[in-house]
Amino acid sequence: MRTKGAALATATNWITNFVIVEITPIGIQNLGWKFYIIWTVFNATFLPIIYLFYPETANRTLEDMDAYYRSNPSLIVIGDADAISTKRPTTYVQHQIENIHERAVYKVAHLESDKDKDLSVHVENMG
Incomplete structure (x- = not known):
């Protein structure tokens, strides 16, 4: 898209x-x-259009903007605190922290399952 x-x-x-x-x-x-x-x-004439209809993108990741648009925001952004804030909204920060935690738990679980596997190494001496 x-x-x-x-x-x-x-x-x-x-x-x-x-x-x-x-x-x-x-x-x-x-x-x-x-x-x-x-x-x-x-x-x-474009100044009020930009002011009313375009959300602030400073200090936001692409994932933040994706989450913002997935939440079906109003067409006029001036009343939406998440859309006009120049600082990154805490909801997006919290979501990113949860995402990082989930990935860390997955990696630890994956490493634990790999320890149970029989690991072997093949070495050839050329010479």
């Missing part, structure tokens, strides 16, 4: 840049400096 998302993001970026490159000379030729006002307004 991540690969498809990255491909879609890259394609969107290239298409958008192509459109901008095609439109800008025509806009400047017809409107002059006023064309930059259009770009300023267009870019300014």
Whole structure:
């Protein structure tokens, strides 16, 4: 899923840049400096969109973001403490600690079962 998302993001970026490159000379030729006002307004409209709809990703692992989206969050993130916190939420830290503990228990159990097996080594002298 991540690969498809990255491909879609890259394609969107290239298409958008192509459109901008095609439109800008025509806009400047017809409107002059006023064309930059259009770009300023267009870019300014994205500030509230980013503020309201994009969760904070600083200090988060990919697994944290995956867990966040799996919890079916609201579309508007401004009221969600986990989404806007600049520090890593404790729920994700606790989940990671539990995950590490489970892996450690599994490895110890696996090592104990390996001790019961007959281990032999084959050595050849070449010479």
